Amino acid sequence: MLIADDKMPPDLLYVGGEWRPGRGAEITSIFPADRSLNRVLHGASREDVLEAIDRAEAAQRDPTWRSLKAHERATCLYRIAQGIADNADRIAHIQSRDTGKTLKETKALALSAAGTFRYFAAVLETAEDAMTPARGDYLSISAHEPIGVVAAITPWNSPIASDAQKVAPALAAGNAVLLKPASWSPLVSLELARIVEASGLPKGLLSVLPGSGGVVGDLLVGHPAVGKVSFTGGTEVGRGIARKAADKMMPVSLELGGKSATIVFADADLDVAIAGVLFGIFSSSGQSCIAGSRLLVERAIYDRFVARLVAATGRLVVGHPFDPATQVAPLIHDDHRDSVADYVRIGLEEGATVLTGGAAPRGDVYDQGIYYAPTILAGVSNAARICREEIFGPVLVVMPFDDEAEAIAVANDNDFGLACGIWTRDLLRARRVGGAVKAGTVWVNTYKQFSIATPFGGVKDSGLGREKGRDGLRAYMSQKSWYFDTSERPHPWAASVLGGGA
Ligand code: NAD
Numbered sequence: 001m002l003i004a005d006d007k008m009p010p011d012l013l014y015v016g017g018e019w020r021p022g023r024g025a026e027i028t029s030i031f032p033a034d035r036s037l038n039r040v041l042h043g044a045s046r047e048d049v050l051e052a053i054d055r056a057e058a059a060q061r062d063p064t065w066r067s068l069k070a071h072e073r074a075t076c077l078y079r080i081a082q083g084i085a086d087n088a089d090r091i092a093h094i095q096s097r098d099t100g101k102t103l104k105e106t107k108a109l110a111l112s113a114a115g116t117f118r119y120f121a122a123v124l125e126t127a128e129d130a131m132t133p134a135r136g137d138y139l140s141i142s143a144h145e146p147i148g149v150v151a152a153i154t155p156w157n158s159p160i161a162s163d164a165q166k167v168a169p170a171l172a173a174g175n176a177v178l179l180k181p182a183s184w185s186p187l188v189s190l191e192l193a194r195i196v197e198a199s200g201l202p203k204g205l206l207s208v209l210p211g212s213g214g215v216v217g218d219l220l221v222g223h224p225a226v227g228k229v230s231f232t233g234g235t236e237v238g239r240g241i242a243r244k245a246a247d248k249m250m251p252v253s254l255e256l257g258g259k260s261a262t263i264v265f266a267d268a269d270l271d272v273a274i275a276g277v278l279f280g281i282f283s284s285s286g287q288s289c290i291a292g293s294r295l296l297v298e299r300a301i302y303d304r305f306v307a308r309l310v311a312a313t314g315r316l317v318v319g320h321p322f323d324p325a326t327q328v329a330p331l332i333h334d335d336h337r338d339s340v341a342d343y344v345r346i347g348l349e350e351g352a353t354v355l356t357g358g359a360a361p362r363g364d365v366y367d368q369g370i371y372y373a374p375t376i377l378a379g380v381s382n383a384a385r386i387c388r389e390e391i392f393g394p395v396l397v398v399m400p401f402d403d404e405a406e407a408i409a410v411a412n413d414n415d416f417g418l419a420c421g422i423w424t425r426d427l428l429r430a431r432r433v434g435g436a437v438k439a440g441t442v443w444v445n446t447y448k449q450f451s452i453a454t455p456f457g458g459v460k461d462s463g464l465g466r467e468k469g470r471d472g473l474r475a476y477m478s479q480k481s482w483y484f485d486t487s488e489r490p491h492p493w494a495a496s497v498l499g500g501g502a
Contacts, residue, residue, distance in 0.1 A: 007093055008039045013210065014193035015048050016055030017203025023048055024211050027183050032100030032330040033320050034368040041186055043211035049178075049219045052207035056149045056176035057225050059204025066146075066174065070124050076201050077121035077172055083195035084114040084164075095160055095188040096321045100330040100370065103322055105284065106160075112452070113164035113192075119452045120168040123473045137487035144477040146174030147227040147251075151220040153213075153241075154189070155233045156182035156332055157287045157392075162255075163189050165452075165467050166230045167196075167206065173476035176205045178226070180217055182233075184332050186210035213237060221245065228252065228476065232289075234390075235416075235461045242464070253465030253475055255289070256458060257390040258418030261411035262292035262447065263401075263433065266300040268423035272445060274309055277396075280421055280447035282316060282374045285328050286394035287336075289462075290419040292447055294387055295398045296407050302400040306378065309398075310355045313374050320365050328394060330369040337370050340393030344375060347386040347397070352377040357394070382410045390416070404429065408436045417460035421447040440466075 008029075013022040023045035029038040044052070059065060084091065091113075092106035099106070129143040152166035159181055170177045181189035193208040209216050217237075221229050221244050231241050232255040245252040262280055264273050280292030297305050319326035331337045337360065344358055357375030360366065374394045377386060386397050401407045411420055420439040422430045427444070434442035440458040443449060450456070455469035465475060490498060 007090065008097065009094065009187050009190045009194070011039060011041050012190070013042075013044055013048065014190060014197070014206070014208040015044070015052045016207055017059070017197070017205075022210070024215065027186055027210055029098055029185070029187055030333075031097045032332055032370045033322075033365070035370070038097050039187060041210060043183070043186070044209040044216050045211075046215065046219060049209055049211075049216055052178055052209055053149065053220075053223055053225050055204035056178055056207060059202055060146065060148055060174075060176035062202065065202050065205065070127065073172065073174065074121040074125045076199055077117050077124070077168060079199035080168075080196055080201070081114045081117035081121065083198055084110060084117065084192070087191070087195060088114070091160055091188060091191055094191050095185070098185045098187045099156060099159070099332055100321055101284065102326050102329045104324065105329075109158055109161045112450075113160045116161070116164040116452050117168045120172040120473060123169075123470050124172040127470070127473055137485065137489075139482075139484040139486060141482040141484075143480050143482060144173075144474060145480055147476060147478050148175060149226050150175045150177050150228045150230065150476060151226045152177055152179045153217050153220065153229060153231045153233065154179070154181050156185035157284065157289070159185045159188045160192065162232050163192055165472075166232075167192070169467075169472045170230070170476045171201070171205065173473055175476055177207075178220055179206065179208045180220060181208070181210050183210065183212060222248075224248070226250070230467075230475075231255070238463065253457075253467065254463040255456075255467060256418075256461060256463040257392075257416060258289045258291070258458065258462050259294060259388065259390055259414050259416045260290055260292050260419040260421070260439065261294045261296055261414075261437070262421035263296045263407045263411060263423065264298065264301070264305060265422075265424035265426070265429065266298040267425045269425065269445070270301070270305060270308070273423040274305070274312055276421065276423065276445070276447045277309060278312060278316065281396045282313070282328055282394050283448065285331055285372070287332065287392055288448070290441070290448060291392070292419070292421050293391060293396060294382070294411075294414075295396055296401045296410055297398060298407075299400040299402050306355065306376075306398055310376055313356050313376055316374050318361055318366075318371060318373060320369075328374055330371050331393060332370070334370055336393070337372055340372055340391055340395060343386055343389070343391045343393070344377070344395060347377050347380065347384065350380050350384040350386065352384065352386065352397070353379045355398070382413055388414060404433060408433055411437045411439075415461040416458070418458040418462035419443065
């Protein structure tokens with residue numbers, strides 16, 4: 001296979017502030033729209049990872065970094081933000097080639113990553129420690145300091161955005177960061193390293209270490225010098241990381257999978273609801289942790305709503321990521337499409353009927369790439385595997401419900417708890433239902449809206465901890481309490497035994 005595109009980053013890793021070939025296993029990045037080769041990259045070896053950890057420890061302890069004032073550190077983050085914004089088109093191109101996402105989406109992700117660095121620079125400059133109310137003759141202060149060396153492990157579905165959500169607050173907090181991107185999408189994280197390097201961040205504070213989860217990821221999680229792991233990915237991998245972290249008494253934040261319910265009540269504005277439901281499941285080709293993959297529709301409007309939804313789904317433009325008209329782009333990898341197709345087969349075995357889609361589209365561009373048609377399944381109960389397990393593709397399951405209590409019960413009858421969408425004109429009902437659903441985020445008459453200023457995370461099997469928001473900075477810091485004596489007297493408990501003399 002020929003390398004189809006000379007804009008791809010070279011076969012070099014960023015290890016402790018140096019660019020050099022990785023000494024680990026080969027990683028092959030392909031363009032999902034036609035399976036052409038983006039790059040064969042040599043991933044990080046054990047030795048590369050150990051060296052990156054050593055350099056991270058040294059760089060983080062270096063007084064020139066540690067003694068920087070918050071506003072000086074923030075300046076560096078502002079430069080990274082600007083660097084990302086200036087290179088947004090290039091980043092978008094690399095990420096679209098690496099993941100198959102539309103250019104429109106990857107450009108938005110790049111700009112959101114720039115916004116993330118800007119936001120955490122601003123949070124850093126304005127973060128305050130607290131002088132706590134004294135209950136004795138002392139001044140008591142609750143202060144925050146960096147953890148030290150932090151590992152950031154990210155998935156393949158939105159790499160530049162997930163990388164920024166971890167790297168920006170971790171650097172802002174004064175840590176060194178070891179970033180491990182997923183093997184299906186390693187390239188854009190290396191481009192981020194180039195921008196970070198150009199910002200003047202001291203060398204060693206960031207390493208980018210593509211490689212397998214079992215080698216690079218496992219080593220990072222278990223290493224005694226790594227003081228925190230921030231992980232985004234699947235629930236089973238996250239659970240394994242949490243177990244290992246328990247042995248080290250290490251904090252972790254885990255952003256995991258989802259099987260989010262969207263609930264449409266009969267009084268909803270149906271045009272708004274249909275557009276929102278389509279966007280919630282089929283944008284990013286359903287490869288999104290917060291995809292609204294279970295749709296519950298009030299029985300009174302079920303037939304009418306589902307008929308319109310199916311018709312609208314059939315009109316979605318499935319196409320090439322570089323075509324501005326495309327709404328649904330290819331999936332990331334043949335193995336992933338096989339897994340999506342397997343779930344549809346399982347659904348049929350469970351008694352589901354296909355209302356639309358249910359196969360890879362055929363002909364022209366479709367035969368060259370890894371496409372899967374937007375699919376709607378119906379006719380199963382919430383107990384079916386296709387309702388319980390994350391498919392992570394363009395597959396929606398629809399079910400009717402009779403009343404509010406049933407909608408809440410079905411939404412909650414799942415191991416995940418990431419998000420929920422509610423469509424109704426009755427805001428009191430939205431408040432009641434949203435309050436009863438166990439999920440980290442509730443959207444009312446909208447879906448998949450995000451703000452870096454608003455915390456994000458899941459409950460139950462969807463994760464632990466929150467990213468984003470002002471407290472997102474604190475997640476990468478450890479808290480220290482200080483007491484300064486103001487009495488200038490020996491402690492009364494021992495004063496009687498001091499005696500005189502020199
Ligand atoms: P994954 O769990 O397979 O991999 C995620 C990352 O973990 C990759 O970098 C991988 O190499 C690494 N990894 C794998 N095994 C490891 C191990 N033993 N030790 C350390 N690291 C290891 O997930 P994926 O397939 O890349 O991404 C899809 C999943 O991510 C979905 O479940 C999706 O819901 C989830 N996700 C969650 C969020 C969120 O914010 N909640 C966002 C995006 C994706």
